[in-house]
Amino acid sequence: MIIIMQSHATDEQINALRSKIESYGLTANISRGVERTIIGAIGEERQLNIEALQSLPGVENVVRVVKPYKIVAREGHNENTVIQVKGATFGGKTVQIIGGPCSVETQEQMDLAAQFTAEAGCRLMRGGAFKPRTSPYAFQGKGVEGLHIFRTAADKFDLPIVTELMDVRTIDDFLKYHVDIIQIGARNMQNFDLLKEVGKLHTPVILKRGLCATISEWLMSAEYIAAGGNHNIILCERGVRSFESAYRNMLDVTAIPFLKKETHLPVIVDPSHAGGKAWLVSALSKAAIAAGADGLLVEMHPYPCEAWCDADQALSPNELKTLMDELRPLAQAIGRDI
Ligand code: PEP
Ligand code: MN
DSSP, X not given: OEEEEOTTOOHHHHXXXXXXXXXXXXXXXXXXXXXXXXXXXXXXXXXXXXXXHHTSTTEEEEEOOSOSOOTTBSTTOOSOOOEEETTEEESSSBOEEEEEOSBOOOHHHHHHHHHHHHHHTOSEEEOBSSOOOSSTTSOOOOTHHHHHHHHHHHHTTTOOEEEEOOOGGGHHHHHHTTOSEEEEOGGGTTOHHHHHHHHTSOSXXXXXXXXXXXXXXXXXXXHHHHHTTOOOEEEEEOOBOXXXXXXXXXXXXXXXXXXXXXXXXXXXXXXXXXXXXXXHHHHHHHHHHHTTOSEEEEXXXXXXXXXXXXXXXXXXXXXXXXXXXXXHHHHHHTTOBO
């Protein structure tokens, strides 16, 4: 960390800075220039409280040298993290497509959805049993019964399941139903207690980007999970809030190559919640794969018009099949497969 002192900073103020830095176990390297003094704090700078240093008398500016995240940073961990979920890999050569409905509704709906997901060639299935809804009067999900329905349907087609965890109190249910990937939704990206708890598990986690989270905030949330010992984290870009109201969210395609440079974790994209319309899903999926995404999370419903949640953005079974057929040559063109 570099601390730039104000031009009129006194020796007393500079010495106070030195003592503060040394009290954290770091070394202070003081460089006195003609116009101002610059202090380098050498050591584990993440433990320094940047705001506290900034507020000390005589300090002009404090600049970080290292990234605030450590375990998830590409720096010092050049190899891509490859996550195995029952034979399906994330972060390797294969672009992994997860298909399924927004929410678990009935056994019949999930049985059909599982069949169509498998028939389209997806290796994993999504479906929410606990739904984060804007309105408290909207369908909130089937809860634990939904986990049971989902597991039963997916097992018929050997599909690993991805489902959202909203509350630490349901973690035991998630373990009981052997949820294969725990999804942390956009609204909970900064629910730090939830992140700490999934950090203690071994189950892979899909960490969605918060509604208006910066890349740095998002990676710090991933760091929370990793710091607990669970390094099986897949980041999911799902569009961010913007000034544009013509579609649901703005897919941040730039985030994909940026994250691949910044972190070794796999990065997937949810084109359904980004666009919010079924007809946008194909174009956004192609953009995501072309930009280097390691997978997609796509909503499909056996009867989209009858979906209890997010009907507008659900693909029909046929549309999912067509999408998969369109994506295969695209993946091949960039040296990957589906
Ligand atoms: C979902 O995937 O079901 C969901 C609610 O998405 P998000 O958290 O991205 O809004
Ligand atoms: Mn949805």
